[in-house]
Amino acid sequence: MTSAMHPVEKVELMAYLDGELPVERAADVAAHVEQCAECRALAADFGLVSERMAAWQVEPSAAPLTERMNAAAQKHFEERKAREVRAPKFLTLAPPRPLIRRWVWGLTGTFAVLLLVASISIPNLLRSRIASNQATHSPYLAQMDAEKQGGLGAGGAPYAPQHPPGPMIVRTAALTLVSKEFDQARAAIEAAVRQHRGYTAQLTVSGQAGSGQSLTATFRVPADQLEAVMTELKKLGRVEQESKSGEEVTQQYVDLSARLANARRTEQRLNQVLEQRTGKIADVLDVEREIARVGGEIERMEAQLKNLDKQVEFASLQVRLNEEYKAQIEGTPSSIGTRLWNAAGDGYHTLAENLLGLMTFLLSYGPVLLFWGAILYWPARLAWRRLRA
Amino acid sequence: MAPRDITGSEKIGPSRQPLIGRLKVERQMTTDEQLMLEFQRGSHEAFTELFQRYRERIFGFFRRRVNDFASAEELAQETFLGLLRGVTRYEPRALFRTYLYGIALHLLAAHRRKSASRANHGDEITPLSARGDPDAALWVKQAVGRLEEDAREVLMLREYEQLSYTEIASLLRVPINTVRSRLFRARLDLKELLVPQRGNTERGSR
Numbered sequence: 001m002t003s004a005m006h007p008v009e010k011v012e013l014m015a016y017l018d019g020e021l022p023v024e025r026a027a028d029v030a031a032h033v034e035q036c037a038e039c040r041a042l043a044a045d046f047g048l049v050s051e052r053m054a055a056w057q058v059e060p061s062a063a064p065l066t067e068r069m070n071a072a073a074q075k076h077f078e079e080r081k082a083r084e085v086r087a088p089k090f091l092t093l094a095p096p097r098p099l100i101r102r103w104v105w106g107l108t109g110t111f112a113v114l115l116l117v118a119s120i121s122i123p124n125l126l127r128s129r130i131a132s133n134q135a136t137h138s139p140y141l142a143q144m145d146a147e148k149q150g151g152l153g154a155g156g157a158p159y160a161p162q163h164p165p166g167p168m169i170v171r172t173a174a175l176t177l178v179s180k181e182f183d184q185a186r187a188a189i190e191a192a193v194r195q196h197r198g199y200t201a202q203l204t205v206s207g208q209a210g211s212g213q214s215l216t217a218t219f220r221v222p223a224d225q226l227e228a229v230m231t232e233l234k235k236l237g238r239v240e241q242e243s244k245s246g247e248e249v250t251q252q253y254v255d256l257s258a259r260l261a262n263a264r265r266t267e268q269r270l271n272q273v274l275e276q277r278t279g280k281i282a283d284v285l286d287v288e289r290e291i292a293r294v295g296g297e298i299e300r301m302e303a304q305l306k307n308l309d310k311q312v313e314f315a316s317l318q319v320r321l322n323e324e325y326k327a328q329i330e331g332t333p334s335s336i337g338t339r340l341w342n343a344a345g346d347g348y349h350t351l352a353e354n355l356l357g358l359m360t361f362l363l364s365y366g367p368v369l370l371f372w373g374a375i376l377y378w379p380a381r382l383a384w385r386r387l388r389a
Numbered sequence: 390m391a392p393r394d395i396t397g398s399e400k401i402g403p404s405r406q407p408l409i410g411r412l413k414v415e416r417q418m419t420t421d422e423q424l425m426l427e428f429q430r431g432s433h434e435a436f437t438e439l440f441q442r443y444r445e446r447i448f449g450f451f452r453r454r455v456n457d458f459a460s461a462e463e464l465a466q467e468t469f470l471g472l473l474r475g476v477t478r479y480e481p482r483a484l485f486r487t488y489l490y491g492i493a494l495h496l497l498a499a500h501r502r503k504s505a506s507r508a509n510h511g512d513e514i515t516p517l518s519a520r521g522d523p524d525a526a527l528w529v530k531q532a533v534g535r536l537e538e539d540a541r542e543v544l545m546l547r548e549y550e551q552l553s554y555t556e557i558a559s560l561l562r563v564p565i566n567t568v569r570s571r572l573f574r575a576r577l578d579l580k581e582l583l584v585p586q587r588g589n590t591e592r593g594s595r
Contacts, residue, residue, distance in 0.1 A: 011573045018547070020554045020569075045580050052583045053548045055525035056533070061448035065462050069440055069469050076473045077433045388495060 006039075008032045013039055017046055168253050168308070169246040171223055171315035173230060179237030182213050182323035189217070189319060192232040196225035198314070212323025220314040229317065237321070253308055260301040267294045421485035429476055440469055443489060446550065450493055453530075453549060455500060464500060468493045487556050490546075494560060532582040540575035543568055 008029050015021050016029040033039045179185035186205070193200065198221030207213035221229050234242075270291045277284050421442070427435035447468050451461035471492045479488060533541060542561065546552045554572075558565040 011569050014573050014576065015554070015569060018554070018572075045584070046576055049576050049580050049583065050548060052525075053529055053533070053544075053579070056453065056529040056549075057526060058449045058452040059458075060445055061462060061465065062458075065448065065466055066440075066444065068466055069444075070437075072466075072470055072473060073433065073436050073440070077431065077436075080431060385499075 006036075008036070008039060010042060013042060014046060017043055167248055168250045168312045169223075170249050170308075170311045171226055171244070171246050172318070173226060173244045173315065174241070174318040174320070175230060175233055175239065175243075176241035176320040176322070177233065177237040178240055178322045178324050180324045182215075182321065185236045185321055186215055188236050189215075189233055189321065192229055193219045193221060193317075196221050196229045198222065198225065198229065198317075201316070207323075214323065215319070215321040217319050217321075219317045219319065221317055223313055223315045226315040226317060233319065238324075240322070241320075249308055249312065253305070256301055256305055256308070260298060260305065263294050263298045263301060267291060267298060270294065422481055425476075425479055425485045425488075426481060429479060436473070439472075439485070444469075447489065447493055450490070450550060451497065453545065454497055460500065464493070464496050467496050471496070483559075484556065486552070487559055490550060490552065490556075490560055529583070532579055535582060536575055536578055540571045540578065543571040544575035544579065547572055 012021065012025075012029060013033070016026055016033075021029060033043060177185065190200065198219050201218040201220050203215070203217040205213060205215045219229075230242075270287055274284065274287050274291065277287075419438075421439065424435040424439050428439065444465070448461060448465040451464040451468075452458070455461050455464065468489065472489060475492070479485075483491075533545065536544065543557055546557045546560065547554075552560070554565050554568050557572075558568045561568070563571075
């Protein structure tokens with residue numbers, strides 16, 4: 001009974017009888033069966049079972065089945081022919097339906113991908129378009145500015161209350177640069193400013209461990225030199241930000257000049273009054289007080305004019321210089337543990353974020369998904385059954 | 390197990406299967422798979438030939454598994470209609486026979502689900518054997534009906550549909566070793582059911 005005594009398992013014997021053993025194994029089994037009475041008995045049993053089972057025969061199918069099938073086949077082939085006539089040649093080469101379906105799927109997929117790409121790239125494109133517009137715009141502005149400044153630079157009588165020769169514009173510019181060689185760039189900036197007869201109004205350098213140094217400075221450069229200085233500075237590093245503005249102060253200047261002229265005339269008249277004094281001493285004192293007041297006003301207005309002149313003459317240039325930070329390997333010898341710790345912390349946070357995100361998603365979309373799932377389950381099941389039928 | 394050829398052509402065994410031998414001769418002319426491909430390309434003749442080859446076998450398949458003639462006929466018709474409808478889906482990877490019996494099994498399962506409330510097959514017997522001994526047929530049918538369902542299906546596919554182990558395995562979606570063990574069990578059980586009643590005179594019960 002057991003296979004330990006028996007080199008051929010009974011299941012194997014059955015497979016042999018069924019012709020289901022590979023040739024080489026079948027020969028072994030055949031040789032064994034020759035000698036083994038038990039196996040022969042089992043083989044006889046199997047034979048008997050098959051023989052008995054063969055007694056269960058069924059009547060042949062009736063003619064209507066064949067007739068109905070013939071009719072169905074006729075209809076099928078006619079429909080197919082009709083489809084082939086309608087469909088173009090290439091569709092009939094492959095099975096028509098799945099091809100169309102695949103084609104539709106492909107088109108839908110392509111469309112979806114295009115939509116995705118478009119939705120990502122169009123805002124970017126627009127942004128770069130705007131950026132380039134600005135870029136093309138600024139040289140034009142710069143040229144205009146240069147012309148205006150050229151006109152202005154010729155006539156500059158700072159203290160005299162006279163009409164300015166052209167529009168007076170107070171220029172300010174700001175430039176943010178990133179440079180790898182911080183010290184070199186800083187020296188070059190200062191040299192450029194000096195070379196163009198500018199000066200430093202304010203300058204701060206700061207630097208923190210773990211990041212590069214940065215410099216913030218305000219320079220004053222002659223307005224007609226501003227463009228040249230900026231061009232030079234821009235060569236020193238990558239420009240991160242650049243801005244320029246101009247404030248028209250002509251009106252203010254004219255106004256101030258007129259008021260100054262008036263004040264001077266008042267002062268003159270008061271002086272004349274004082275020289276030809278005929279009144280009482282109280283009147284004289286009043287006049288002197290008035291002269292002092294007007295004198296103060298004149299000085300203030302002169303200072304304002306001077307300031308305006310200077311602002312117009314010297315443009316203000318704000319420069320921010322950042323050092324491009326390079327992580328230093330030798331600077332962080334002991335931080336492997338810390339970094340692992342930080343990474344573990346990050347991992348934990350990411351996991352928490354992810355789980356939270358998933359939960360948020362499930363909470364916000366779960367009801368909808370359940371709703372649609374419930375609605376679509378039966379049709380989908382039906383379709384699946386149909387497909388498999 | 391060594392890989393086998395599913396047509397079983399390279400296997401040897403006792404030549405007790407005249408039916409298989411006959412089928413092989415048929416297939417040497419034009420295989421079912423070739424016919425199926427022709428049918429896919431639109432050949433009406435190929436379909437007719439396939440129908441002729443399998444009409445009785447598919448009808449018999451259902452006739453042994455459902456109780457009434459009309460249902461068997463309807464299911465056989467449905468099987469071939471399924472073949473017509475699904476012709477574009479057929480891929481020559483599968484043996485045509487496996488494919489066709491796959492459709493038939495699927496329809497049978499659906500039919501059984503529908504008539505699950507009714508009595509189990511094998512209980513109400515309509516004697517049906519046109520050829521051979523009607524008593525013997527009824528007796529075998531009852532005995533087969535008493536087998537466990539899994540084992541019975543394997544045994545019937547083997548004995549009546551003459552399918553190979555590999556074909557049965559892929560149809561029932563079970564490993565080939567499961568097919569072998571179920572078949573073995575079914576045959577021993579059936580022997581117990583069949584042999585003691587009649588076999589007492591022929592063989593002693595072991």
